[in-house]
Amino acid sequence: MLFKKYDPLKKKVFRVLGQEGKIVNKDYEPAWSDEELLAIYRQMALGRIADIKAIQFQRQGRMLTFVPNQGQEAAQIGPMLALKKTDWLVPGFREFNALLAHGLDLETAYLYWYGNEMGSKYPENVRALPVNIIIGTQINHAVGLAYARRLKNTDEVVITFIGDGGTSHGEFHEGMNFGAVLDAPLIAVIQNNQWAISTPRAKATKSETLAQKAIAYGIPGIQVDGNDLFAMHAATKEAAERARRGEGPTLIEALTYRLGAHTTSDNPDLYRSEEETAEWLERDPLKRFRIYLTEKGLWDDDREEKLQAELNDQVLEAFKKVEARGAVAPEDIFRYTYEKMTPELEKQLRSLREYLAREAQ
Amino acid sequence: MALMNLLEAINHTLDQQLTLNDDVVLFGEDVGLAGGVFRTTADLQKKHGEKRVFDTPISEAAIIGSAIGMAVGGLRPVAEIQFSGFLFPGYNELVTHAARMRNRSRGRWFLPMVVRMPYGGGVRALEHHSESLETLIAHIPGLKLVIPSTPYDAKGLLTAAIKDNDPVVFMEPKRIYRAFRQEVPEEEYEIPLGKARIVRPGSRITVVAWGAMVRETENALKLLGDADAELIDLRTIAPFDKETIIDSVKKTGRILIVHEAVKSFGPAAEIIASVNEEVFYHLEVPPARLTGFDITVPLARGEHYHMVDPKRIAREIKRMLSLKA
Known part of the structure; x- marks a missing residue:
């Protein structure tokens, strides 16, 4: 079994698709059809371009603070492909691709970063909690959700994501520990993108790997090449099988890199070198996937160009809709505080409406 | 039962x-x-x-x-x-x-x-x-x-x-x-959230309390004999039943809030502010609060200084009733 073979204490990293786009671990090459492989590449490329465009919109003053995901597409999409639509995603805040891969539409995903809470009102069929800004807290939500779904006699599993920086948080410990004690059907993916804003991974913990923290909780932990979609998929698949069998949580550390800034308000040039970023650009998850497809005869420059144009249109179309419906009605900021508005809230809303009406005159 | x-x-x-x-x-x-x-x-x-x-x-x-x-x-x-x-x-x-x-x-x-x-x-x-x-x-x-x-x-x-x-x-x-x-009662029943309870009706002063302070206030009223106080048990602190308090103050013109929590920025401040906003001109004397002091709760040997007790409540009600409208 995978988790026995890749002992995090021996610093063994699980890899299937190597940096040069070659399969390095035949046993785990997925049996996807050509169509499926192309659809996966399209999903990654959509995430990439949606990210680039969001930053452009932000620079144009049309979008608010955005959290870039570039470089982490495989670490997010790979795991989601290993799960069912009836499984649950509990994201942190850098899981734009995971949300899209789990079925969230781009328009809704954008709307949140546009500054409208309606962007967290996901469609009924998308089993995901909204973007979670408070570091570490999502682990405990995922634990409770996983426990509840098992108590309800389903075989659903819950996947949650956290960053390397998030593992320093007390709630990471409380959640992993409690989840393990409960044997909760939980998969926790650490996107180790090397940086917690300006704090490097080495200053976050003395542990040699983040995956080895699993040992203390008595659960399997594995270090995976996070820019390798096949490896992320295979590790998650085994973790999900364990969870469905009632064997409890698994901790997956995805070794990846945040190619962009922490947020659109951050300037990474202040704390990290160009050489480092250039080195990780060579390990770009999209690049190696493209090489793999090309060597299979499924991809070429023309197709790439055509795809980019299509996705570009798709993204512009989605953002146009966001701009058209982005405004918030005054009652919306009151009416969801409780199931029913309290008399006091009704009074406060009335006073706001009266003020707005007077101002409009 | x-x-x-x-x-x-x-x-x-x-x-x-x-x-x-x-x-x-x-x-x-x-x-x-x-x-x-x-x-x-x-x-x-x-x-x-x-x-x-x-x-x-x-x-x-x-x-x-x-x-x-x-x-x-x-x-x-x-x-x-x-x-x-x-x-x-x-x-x-x-x-x-x-x-x-x-x-x-x-x-x-x-x-x-x-x-x-x-x-x-x-x-x-x-x-x-x-x-x-x-x-x-x-x-x-x-x-x-x-x-x-x-x-x-x-x-x-x-x-x-x-x-x-x-x-x-x-x-x-x-x-x-x-x-x-x-x-x-053995059977299931609900008391709606957000609704206070009038523990005993009265016409001269409104006293609002909750938790253990309700009993302390009842004991204070026993000490006083005939104070004709209206005692309200708030029951839900948030969102609180402003209406019941306002209606009571309209009748009594006096209000005292009793709570264990420390004074500054405590629940009494919010209740009194609401009374001032809504029925200021019904007040006959300044509203008052009897609360914990703005201190860390003392350990056992000093705690009695901090706790609001029936004697203090009785004394405060007496003081408020003695004020001329």
């Missing part, structure tokens, strides 16, 4: 809700095997099984955080924080998620969850075991705060809290857990 004290009424209510609704689960530190440090949850694990009544590690963030996830997952979790003074590691979850989930998801997710915790002083306890932290809950939009003062109310309010579709913090005045017994 059975005679029950506050603690027995809570145990009975939890038992009844666990029996009537499969979605109710109960968990916290030492609530299962041991039945709680106060024995509030005694025998419930034996009766309802380890999957629905269970012990957690000493992890308040995990207790409240996982309750949030359970509520999303279709359960009605009732989580216990052993003492309100231990809330803080879990306070993050309460404020940053429990209170906001309905709003931030625009109603897509909501959290039918209850967080129970014993609170308040007067039991000569260790440090951090005697606080009254109402303001820290009541100040947060999205949370409800309920405090019972009698066994009968404890059942009706806790039942309503468990059935409520928003997160409710249920603070239990541990000082009166075993103070007195009252008839509590």
